[in-house]
Amino acid sequence: MKLIRDINDCKTCAYKSYLFSNLQPEDLSRVNISRIEKEFLPGEHIVRQGDKIASFMYLRKGLLKLSREMEDGKNQIISIARPLDFIGLLSVFSESYYHFSITAIENSTLCFIDLSLMKEIIRKDGIFALKLLENMSNVNEMIMSSWLSINEKNLRGRIAYILLFFCNEIYHTEEYSLPVSRKEIAELIHMRTENVIRILSEFRKDKIIEIEGKLIRVLEKDKLQQIADFG
Amino acid sequence: MKLIRDINDCKTCAYKSYLFSNLQPEDLSRVNISRIEKEFLPGEHIVRQGDKIASFMYLRKGLLKLSREMEDGKNQIISIARPLDFIGLLSVFSESYYHFSITAIENSTLCFIDLSLMKEIIRKDGIFALKLLENMSNVNEMIMSSWLSINEKNLRGRIAYILLFFCNEIYHTEEYSLPVSRKEIAELIHMRTENVIRILSEFRKDKIIEIEGKLIRVLEKDKLQQIADFG
DNA sequence: TATCAATTTTGATATTTATCATATGGTATA
């Protein structure tokens, strides 16, 4: 983790518009003063399950995973989060402690804003609060939808789904480097590591994808879509 | 569905305190004037997937199910909702249309408050908005936690989990009438109807529970808990 | 009451998925 100062002023931040656009100038300026900018490397924890929630977080750049460690020691990945996903909204306003860990899976830059300041602004500024409510709704709808989709698919369908997810939602290209291990894919779509590997190999043999370590090249997107939909 | 007027004034509503307690008197009075009270019988739809969201809803009494119909026609039950679960919060503030259906599974009473009025009050009253944010966080944390729990269990564990859920969270007694069919249990914990029935029969044979149609009597709660935890 | 449809039930069987074993290559570490 590295403290940085990439953005000089919230006023010029490209992501401002999605959340802070309607904030009163004086409030935005207070946010700007209080905020801390941090850069994380892949694998670095941003928060750990059980940590006290003290900041409102804001992913500016990069990719994160949210995961929960279960009583039996097994891990489940709740979601992959991009900028604008506002994953920090998940439980900031209700819980004192995080019920999940957040880990960078790519070089990631986050802004940390003191939580009590945020709450103060919310209390004062209902329009901003409504914006937060909308964003929180969206985050939840997104996570739930993907869970429901994954649940109804068999293993081949899940692998196809997640390959297309990285393709369409994250990298917007047919060739990309997986930001997660096979084991993490397994934790994300509820299957065993061996089966993740096995089915990826199947897809390779069927010439639907090419694999070089973490590098994935989607050759037959339509076929992958079919497998995701009906497989 | 029946229009009723069980409560004369929001001021005297027992559930007011959980959400509307800090509302300004004049706002509470506007809510009181605008609100519509409705009673639903088991099986009646309150909203349907695809309906336009026009109201903020508030479960006063009863039990609901949230479910989503998937593209392939299969149903998944997202959650069971009690009073105070504020299930209406799930996507009211972001989406124009419901992404799920809500159905009564017991006699249920709901208050409907015009959504534009609610938004107006939120914009004006940040403290109320913060309360909503907290509640929304709680709803989501609850739903996610139960999903994660269910996901890591085998079928016997899931059945034990759901029996204990009704026992501990809903009815607070060891003897209760299931508010859902075997098929709906299957849709809720991601398994097949036949296996729900089969495992319930197993538990009956092992004298862990007694079954008379919808009536469940939990005989060995500890054993059920063990199966839920480790089975 | 008679009839139809849906739900519950059980058994047999097929399919899917997990588990176990083993091997290989890479990477960090002493």
Next chain:
DNA sequence: TATACCATATGATAAATATCAAAATTGATA
């Protein structure tokens, strides 16, 4: 350099779960 530890990979097998079929029961309805 040697060692240990992961991640990836593949095969064989076991276990879990779904599917198919058929019957009994219940509930709704004409």
